[in-house]
Amino acid sequence: MNVVIVGGGSSGWMTASMLARLVGKQHQITLIESDDVATVGVGEATIPPIAYFNKVLGINEADFIKKTQGSFKLGIEFDGWKQAGHVYMHAFGRIGKDMGMAGFHHTWLRGKAAGIDSDLWDYSLNYQAAKNNKFGFLPTIPNTKLPGLVHAYHFDAGLYANYLRELSEEMGVVRIEGFISSVNTAPVSGFIESVSLQSGDVIEGDFFIDCSGFRALLIEGALKTGYEDWRHWLPCDSAVAMPCERVDPIIPYTKSIAHKAGWQWRIPLQHRTGNGLVFASEFMTDEEAIEYLKTNVDGKPLGEPRLIKFKTGRRTKQWHKNCVAIGLSSGFLEPLESTSLHLVQSAIVRLVKMFPHKQMNEVQVDEYNRQSKIEFERIRDFIILHYKVNGRDEPFWQRMKDMPIPDSLALKIRLFEQTGTIFREQDELFTEAGWQQVFIGQGIEPSCYHTLADSLSEGQLEELLQNLSTIMQGTAARLPEHSDILAQMTK
Numbered sequence: 001m002n003v004v005i006v007g008g009g010s011s012g013w014m015t016a017s018m019l020a021r022l023v024g025k026q027h028q029i030t031l032i033e034s035d036d037v038a039t040v041g042v043g044e045a046t047i048p049p050i051a052y053f054n055k056v057l058g059i060n061e062a063d064f065i066k067k068t069q070g071s072f073k074l075g076i077e078f079d080g081w082k083q084a085g086h087v088y089m090h091a092f093g094r095i096g097k098d099m100g101m102a103g104f105h106h107t108w109l110r111g112k113a114a115g116i117d118s119d120l121w122d123y124s125l126n127y128q129a130a131k132n133n134k135f136g137f138l139p140t141i142p143n144t145k146l147p148g149l150v151h152a153y154h155f156d157a158g159l160y161a162n163y164l165r166e167l168s169e170e171m172g173v174v175r176i177e178g179f180i181s182s183v184n185t186a187p188v189s190g191f192i193e194s195v196s197l198q199s200g201d202v203i204e205g206d207f208f209i210d211c212s213g214f215r216a217l218l219i220e221g222a223l224k225t226g227y228e229d230w231r232h233w234l235p236c237d238s239a240v241a242m243p244c245e246r247v248d249p250i251i252p253y254t255k256s257i258a259h260k261a262g263w264q265w266r267i268p269l270q271h272r273t274g275n276g277l278v279f280a281s282e283f284m285t286d287e288e289a290i291e292y293l294k295t296n297v298d299g300k301p302l303g304e305p306r307l308i309k310f311k312t313g314r315r316t317k318q319w320h321k322n323c324v325a326i327g328l329s330s331g332f333l334e335p336l337e338s339t340s341l342h343l344v345q346s347a348i349v350r351l352v353k354m355f356p357h358k359q360m361n362e363v364q365v366d367e368y369n370r371q372s373k374i375e376f377e378r379i380r381d382f383i384i385l386h387y388k389v390n391g392r393d394e395p396f397w398q399r400m401k402d403m404p405i406p407d408s409l410a411l412k413i414r415l416f417e418q419t420g421t422i423f424r425e426q427d428e429l430f431t432e433a434g435w436q437q438v439f440i441g442q443g444i445e446p447s448c449y450h451t452l453a454d455s456l457s458e459g460q461l462e463e464l465l466q467n468l469s470t471i472m473q474g475t476a477a478r479l480p481e482h483s484d485i486l487a488q489m490t491k
């Protein structure tokens with residue numbers, strides 16, 4: 001087939017490179033992008049599965065860190081979400097040691113009930129390393145069977161796209177620069193046949209991938225697929241982004257700092273810190289947001305603030321006729337848990353698993369759409385949770401506390417509050433440890449714990465908690481400094 005990718009932002013080049021690697025021998029891949037239409041230019045914090053994506057592409061980690069001005073990421077710190085001044089972290093990786101089928105938090109809760117005063121994060125290696133600016137490649141904790149550090153990356157989105165472009169072109173992807181002025185569909189089937197460029201060239205294709213960003217040129221502009229608007233649950237609809245000079249040390253985690261009508265990100269890179277303010281325009285004006293961001297960065301600004309408007313939600317069908325939408329054209333969830341690039345990654349994997357023949361198969365298209373919907377909804381619920389269980393008192397936050405939430409999330413909250421149980425539903429992105437940390441970090445503690453946590457005597461319980469805490473803290477202390485690792489990898 002002639003596969004045509006429209007758009008050369010992160011999603012376009014991620015798609016092009018992976019398709020070239022996996023199905024490039026069977027299909028011709030062309031990518032069209034316009035130098036006159038800027039990419040969104042943000043999207044710099046990721047979650048751990050991206051390491052796997054890069055590995056499949058054969059990317060060398062040190063080369064990648066060097067060329068994208070990247071840093072390592074061990075989690076996200078949430079500052080002021082429970083209340084002003086309170087801080088907790090969603091650290092990647094596991095916490096403590098599970099008690100058979102019961103998560104470690106049950107053991108920790110029993111310890112609390114028995115008067116052992118400790119913090120859940122005393123048992124998270126990722127947290128201990130992050131807060132001490134440490135990093136290392138440690139699949140397991142030495143001399144134990146306990147899992148080691150789990151990492152993702154921060155990187156410069158523009159440099160990542162360039163990196164993948166180079167790789168894609170080496171693998172045979174043809175890049176065409178040009179502004180698409182129209183999308184041409186077949187009169188009866190409505191399938192896309194070609195796109196016309198302003199230059200007069202017409203690019204024909206059998207299968208089209210819409211990576212045109214919020215414009216959604218093909219999936220919406222031509223195919224009118226429709227959009228499910230989730231702003232009643234996630235009312236932040238604006239962001240202002242402005243990088244500043246880097247601050248030392250380069251911390252190995254993202255910061256998410258709540259403010260009166262949303263939150264602010266800080267993403268540490270080698271050459272700068274990425275900053276942005278996400279806000280609800282109903283509660284904060286653009287001018288106020290710009291002013292707030294300018295006075296809340298911790299280095300000298302590098303460039304002017306840039307305003308971005310968005311509508312949280314998802315494309316009703318992410319695959320329609322002979323077009324699949326990947327990236328911002330497929331929907332958008334605010335970047336609170338750094339999930340957008342992951343959604344790009346998983347859409348690509350899903351597409352490769354269900355790669356079509358020239359004749360589209362409706363059953364396959366429906367299955368693709370069913371899986372995409374579930375994935376978006378689960379991530380949506382996790383993001384809403386942060387807002388719903390906030391402890392702040394400004395009007396925006398009061399509204400979030402009082403709002404009705406999806407039934408799927410309401411059930412998860414009730415189940416955790418009453419029993420401490422969390423189920424990671426099949427293929428769900430966020431782990432039980434992720435949900436636990438947001439629940440407990442924002443003040444929701446279960447009213448009881450699992451019976452398996454009672455299988456230890458009080459003495460054994462105390463010893464276990466003490467040992468685990470010593471192991472995590474000792475292991476973190478022995479790790480190298482994050483900045484030393486970066487210096488070694490980039491010299």
Ligand SMILES: Cc1cc2nc3c(=O)[nH]c(=O)nc-3n(C[C@H](O)[C@H](O)[C@H](O)COP(=O)(O)OP(=O)(O)OC[C@H]3O[C@@H](n4cnc5c(N)ncnc54)[C@H](O)[C@@H]3O)c2cc1C
Nearest residue numbers: 007008009011034039040043045180213327328335340341
């Ligand atoms: C405020 C904000 C913060 C974010 N933070 C994160 C984060 O921390 N982590 C994360 O994972 N994700 C984040 N994201 C999401 C992330 O930025 C995107 O998922 C990612 O950049 C993919 O964008 P894209 O490639 O789909 O679209 P874009 O970057 O917008 O690219 C669109 C492409 O389409 C081309 N194009 C458009 N129209 C035409 C035309 N007519 N003719 C030819 N070409 C055209 C453009 O030239 C461009 O190449 C964030 C998003 C926002 C809005």
